[in-house]
Amino acid sequence: MLNPVTPDFEDSLRALLPAAAFKNDTTPYLSEPRGRWEGQGVVVAPASTEEVASVVKACAAARIGIVPYSGGTGLVGGQLLQEGVRPVVLSLERMNRIREVYPSENVLVCDAGVILADVQKAAEDVGRLFPLSLASEGSARIGGLLGTNAGGVNVLRYGNARALCLGLEVVRADGSIWHGLTRLRKDNTGYDLRNLMIGAEGTLGVITGAALKLAPRPVGVGAAMMAVPSPAAALELLALAGALIGEGVSAFEIMHRQGFDFLTEVGPGVKQPFAEVPEWCVLIDVGLSAGISPEKALEDLFASAFESGLVTDGVIAQNHAQRDALWYIRENIPEANRRIGSVSSHDISLPLSAIPQFIVEGEKALAEVGAFRINCFGHLGDGNLHYNVFPMPGRSRADYEAERPQVKRVVHDLVHAMAGSVSAEHGIGRLKVKDLETYGDPVKLDMLRAIKEALDPLGIMNPGAVLRQRQTPPAEV
C-alpha cells in the first residue's frame, strides 16, 4: 500500500526544490475540464529533469504516489486522484524550454512541459509543420500529449502523437533517468521503450523531454465540405480521395445534422455552408505539394464522386478565410455539445467498414433504452467517432442520471461486439479502468500488469490510472 503525503514529507520536498516549485493556489491542478472530479495532493513543479528525478526518488523512498500533471486537459481523469491516499501532483509547467530545433532533420527537441501551440509555432518559424492539432492545443503540454498518445484532426495523414515522436527522456519510477532522446529515424537496438512510455499515461515513468518529428509544410492547402447520402458513401469517398490525392488528404471528418442543429440551438453561431443542412456531411482537408492546386484537386474529387453518387452537394473553399469558416463549424461542435450537456459521450473506434452498421445498430439499441438525440461526428478517416448521446429538447443531463450507465453499457457493448475500441484517443485514465477490465483481452491485461510491476514495482506512478491499484504490496520497501 502507498503512504499519504505528510507535513514532514512536504518539508523534505521543500528542502529538495526551490520555493518557485511550490504553488499557493493548487485549485487548477485538482480540477478537470468538465468539472466531474476533484483531485487532492501537494503540487510541485520541478524545473529540470534532475529535479523531477529527485522528487521521484523521494517518493519512491517514502512509497508515496505521484500524479504527473501536464496541461490538465485530459477527459478521463488521468491527471487527478480523487480517491485513495494523498499523492504528490508533479506539474511539468516549469519545464517549458524548446531545447533545440533541427530544421534540416525535421526534428525539434523540447521539455515535456512545452505547450503544443508553442511547438507548432516554433516549427512554423523554421518553415516546418508540427502536425499534431487538437482543440486544447493552447493549453495541452507535450508530456501529457505523449503520455496519452493524443490524436486530433491530422492523424489520418501524420499519425497520432506516437507517430510524431523519435525519442524520449523519462524519469523512471525509481528516479533513474532514461536518456532516450534520440533524433534517429531508425534504431533497432532492443525493445521499443519509447512506444511503451507513450500512451502509458504516466504509470510507468514521467516523460521529461521529447524529440519530435516535424514535417515539410504543404505548398498549398485547401478544404471542402461535401454532403454525402450515407456513412457508407462517406467511406467510399474516403477511399476515392485516397486513390486520387494519396497522402495529400490531411483530415477527413464526418458530421451529422445533429451537430449543425445544436450550433443553431445554442451557438456558437456559424455560417451555414449548405442551403439545406444534409443528414451527413464530411469535411475534407488537403495539403498538397508543388504543381497541383488544392482547389483543383478537390474539384476533381467532387466531380468524380458526384458522378458515382457518393456526394450530393459540396462547398470548396476558395481562400483561407473560407477554409477557416468550414473548420470553424467542425471545431465548434464540441462547444455546442458542452452547452447542451451530454447524457453520455463516447470516444470510440471501429474497423472502417463496420461504421455504417454501427451507426444503424447504435440508434436501434439506444431507442430501446429511451428517447435521445445522438450527435455522431469525428475522425472518420481513422475510424474514430465521437458518439455522444444527448437529452431530448427541454430536458437536461441531470434528468438522465438513471439511464446513464445503461446508455454507456449499450454503446460500449456494441462497440466491443463489432471489434472496436471503447477508447480511441482519450485513453483509460481513471474513468475507463473498469471498461478496460471488462472489454480487454485477459491475456493482454495480464501482460499490462506484468509490465507495470516490472517497471514500477512499488506502484507509485499515477496510482489507479490505466490499471486498478494493487491492494497488497509486491515487496517490502
Place this chain on the structure above:
Amino acid sequence: MLNPVTPDFEDSLRALLPAAAFKNDTTPYLSEPRGRWEGQGVVVAPASTEEVASVVKACAAARIGIVPYSGGTGLVGGQLLQEGVRPVVLSLERMNRIREVYPSENVLVCDAGVILADVQKAAEDVGRLFPLSLASEGSARIGGLLGTNAGGVNVLRYGNARALCLGLEVVRADGSIWHGLTRLRKDNTGYDLRNLMIGAEGTLGVITGAALKLAPRPVGVGAAMMAVPSPAAALELLALAGALIGEGVSAFEIMHRQGFDFLTEVGPGVKQPFAEVPEWCVLIDVGLSAGISPEKALEDLFASAFESGLVTDGVIAQNHAQRDALWYIRENIPEANRRIGSVSSHDISLPLSAIPQFIVEGEKALAEVGAFRINCFGHLGDGNLHYNVFPMPGRSRADYEAERPQVKRVVHDLVHAMAGSVSAEHGIGRLKVKDLETYGDPVKLDMLRAIKEALDPLGIMNPGAVLRQRQTPPAEV
C-alpha cells in the same frame, strides 16, 4: 538454466503435432545467409496458432528454449542458436494463409508465416500497395519482418515494419494466446504491446498473425538518379524534395562511386547511367497522386537543385524500364559487396545532419587502422547507412582477421559518439548483444531486462538473442 531437447521430449512433440510438422532435412534451418554461424536443435513447423501454443506450453513445462524461425534471412544470427543447450526451432512456414483482405479499410490480415512477396501480391490484386520492400522479399516472412522491425527502401515514406502493422496475434512464453489482431487505426486502451512485440526478435513471444496496413497505389511512379557534389548537398536535396514533392518521395538512396566500381569489378553488370561515375549520387523514387506527372516533378526538382548547385548531373527515367534499370543498380550493390567480401559491414544510423561529418571522420579513423576500400550507401532519407569496409584490391576478407575487431570498434565508437545507432534496421540478434551492452544506456538495458523477466520469466523465448542469457534461474519451474 534451460534444459536441452531430449529424445523423450522429441517424442512428446511428435505426440502433440502431426507428422507434417517435422522435417527430415533440417540443414536450411540451421544455417544463415552469409554462412557465418551454424545452429542446432529440433525443427518443428506447427500449422496453426493453437499448435504453436501447444509447443510453447510443452517447452515451458520442460524449460526448453525456443528459437522462432521465419524466413531465415536475418543478418545478425537471431534465427539460430550456435552455442548453449539444444533448443526447439519453431518454423512458421506452414502458417502461410492470408486470412482476409479488407480493401475498403486498407487492411490485410495474415498468418505470420506468409512470405512478404505474397503479401505484396495480395495487396496488388485488390489495387492496393503493401509498401514494405527489401532485398529478401521473396523469402522473408511476415513474422520475422515484424519481429525484427524490418526496414528497406520505402521507410522514408511509409515507415518501417512497425508503422505498417495495426494488430498482432502472439503466443506468449507461457503458451497463452494474446488476441490482439485489431484492424483499428486508433486504440488507446493500455500499454502498447504491439510495438513491444515488434522488434523484440522473438524474445518475448512468437508472433503468429498480423493485421497489416495497406496503402493506396500511387497514380504515377518515377525515379531519377542525380549526381551530387557531396553528402551535405544530398541532404539539402532531400529537404528540397520534401518541400516540393512532400510525402510523394518514396525512397531517397545515396550511393558512393565505390559501389559502381565494385559492380564493374565483379558484377552483376549494369547499364551505367552517367558518362562519368560521380563520387556521390542519389536515387530518388516518387509515387504521386492524380494531376501531376512524376517526370515533371523530378524535372522541376532537378532544375531547382541544379540552380542551387545541389546537383551536377542527372538521369530521369522516362518509362518503367528505365526506372527498373536505375533500381537494378542500387539493388545489386549488396550482391557486388558479397562477391568482394567485406572485412566488416555496419548497419548504422545517424542524426541526418551528422552524416557528412561522419563520412569524413570515418574515413580518417579507418585510415589509422589500415588501408581499406569503403562502400558507403543506403537509405539517406532515414539517416541509415550501410557502411561497409572492404579489402584492398588483390586481397581478401580472410587477410583481415586481425583487423576486423578494430575496424568494427572504430566505426561503432564513432557512430556512438555522434549519437547514432549501431543497428539501424538489422536488429541485435546474437551478433550484437555485446554492442548493445557496450553502447546502450544502462537505464535502458535495465528496463529491457525487467521487461524480459516479466514476460518470459523462464527465459525460454529465443534465449541469448537481444539480451545475454541469464545464468541463474529467476524461479523454480
